[in-house]
Amino acid sequence: MMKLTDRDYMTLALQMARATAGQTSPNPMVGAVVVNEGAIVGIGAHLKAGEPHAEVHALRMAGERAKGATIYVTLEPCSHYGRTPPCAIAIREAGIARVVIAAQDPNPLVAGRGISMLREAGIEVDTGVLAAEAEKLNEIFFHFVQTRKPFVTIKTASTLDGKIATVAGHSKWITGKEARQQVHKLRQQSDAILVGVNTVLADDPALTARIDDQETKRQPVRIILDSSLRIPPNARVLTDRLAETWIYTTERSSPEKRAALEQMGAKVLVMEGTASVPIGGLLTSLGERGITSLLVEGGSAVNGSFLQARAINKIVSYFSCKLVGGADAPTPFGGSGLAVMNQAVELKGIRMEQISPTDFCIEGYPDW
Ligand code: NDP
Numbered sequence: 001m002m003k004l005t006d007r008d009y010m011t012l013a014l015q016m017a018r019a020t021a022g023q024t025s026p027n028p029m030v031g032a033v034v035v036n037e038g039a040i041v042g043i044g045a046h047l048k049a050g051e052p053h054a055e056v057h058a059l060r061m062a063g064e065r066a067k068g069a070t071i072y073v074t075l076e077p078c079s080h081y082g083r084t085p086p087c088a089i090a091i092r093e094a095g096i097a098r099v100v101i102a103a104q105d106p107n108p109l110v111a112g113r114g115i116s117m118l119r120e121a122g123i124e125v126d127t128g129v130l131a132a133e134a135e136k137l138n139e140i141f142f143h144f145v146q147t148r149k150p151f152v153t154i155k156t157a158s159t160l161d162g163k164i165a166t167v168a169g170h171s172k173w174i175t176g177k178e179a180r181q182q183v184h185k186l187r188q189q190s191d192a193i194l195v196g197v198n199t200v201l202a203d204d205p206a207l208t209a210r211i212d213d214q215e216t217k218r219q220p221v222r223i224i225l226d227s228s229l230r231i232p233p234n235a236r237v238l239t240d241r242l243a244e245t246w247i248y249t250t251e252r253s254s255p256e257k258r259a260a261l262e263q264m265g266a267k268v269l270v271m272e273g274t275a276s277v278p279i280g281g282l283l284t285s286l287g288e289r290g291i292t293s294l295l296v297e298g299g300s301a302v303n304g305s306f307l308q309a310r311a312i313n314k315i316v317s318y319f320s321c322k323l324v325g326g327a328d329a330p331t332p333f334g335g336s337g338l339a340v341m342n343q344a345v346e347l348k349g350i351r352m353e354q355i356s357p358t359d360f361c362i363e364g365y366p367d368w
């Protein structure tokens with residue numbers, strides 16, 4: 001029989017963690033595998049906040065066979081009493097001899113504590129196996145823990161000539177159904193999804209996550225930036241009751257309209273001392289309300305504001321190989337723009353995928 005390596009077992013643990021995408025927020029995705037003398041004796045993943053951590057599931061499955069075994073975990077085992085007792089203690093009590101860890105705990109206040117607890121108990125600890133993969137998998141969690149602000153992904157869909165709508169403001173649909181299905185997955189994995197009020201006025205979108213035309217069980221909060229409350233009362237996001245809707249506005253909006261919207265079930269948040277909703281203040285407010293990931297779907301003005309505020313962590317851009325032209329047709333990023341090319345924001349960690357015969361996706365991380 002071929003001998004499997006630490007990387008092989010960690011790959012399995014990462015796969016289990018990855019399979020829980022969209023169901024663990026605000027917690028990270030974590031997987032664990034227990035191996036005793038070359039045999040897998042326990043596997044587990046953290047399925048949902050409030051439920052046991054991955055290590056606990058895997059150790060329970062292993063039972064007595066955890067004695068003298070190695071446990072592979074995608075994230076440093078916890079060392080604090082939260083809703084469940086620390087996994088570092090569970091590992092010690094199960095009699096594990098060796099712990100292999102992919103990524104360290106990103107919380108600067110607790111990083112390394114789980115590892116030192118294990119080492120103090122005489123357990124051998126190896127770290128850094130597939131660390132980059134593990135950090136990318138939990139990029140949202142890592143960002144939120146370190147900044148207390150949501151991880152911002154901007155998704156755009158453009159024609160090959162770089163337009164997000166026609167000169168008449170028509171935008172349904174630019175990409176085909178395969179790409180749109182991916183966007184619904186992205187929505188389902190986000191805590192919140194955001195647009196500007198002009199997009200509500202132009203498209204009246206539902207902004208829900210739908211897989212095979214069915215609303216998914218967990219829905220992102222819908223966030224609308226609307227300084228003077230121009231949103232019409234018959235907008236779908238106000239009437240369909242399929243997900244929460246939060247409207248960020250300013251003192252320019254009328255208290256009567258705010259009350260009417262709240263009556264309809266929306267949450268209205270008033271930002272003070274500004275003419276339009278400030279992006280920095282918005283992100284702080286969302287973080288305080290437990291939003292760890294934000295998917296921004298435009299339009300042009302809103303995307304431009306996020307660019308100007310340098311508040312973008314990831315870009316996911318879809319391109320459909322069709323042309324609509326028009327000097328006045330909107331592009332993905334409006335606003336005032338930059339004057340010289342050597343100030344352009346470059347992306348790193350680029351990934352490109354062909355989604356269908358006509359559609360492509362390019363994603364990357366702005367290098368601020
Ligand atoms: P937006 O949807 O970006 O809305 C902009 C409006 O939001 C502003 O005019 C402003 O109105 C309000 N707002 C409040 N705070 C801010 C802020 N900080 N920054 C920016 N805006 C803020 O409008 P656009 O007209 O640029 O884009 C709409 C078009 O884009 C539509 O035609 C739509 O079809 C298309 N679209 C295409 C998408 C695609 O991926 N292909 C995705 C989304 C839209 P106020 O001052 O009244 O608050």
Ligand code: ZN
Pocket residue numbers: 053055077078086087088
């Ligand atoms: Zn734990």
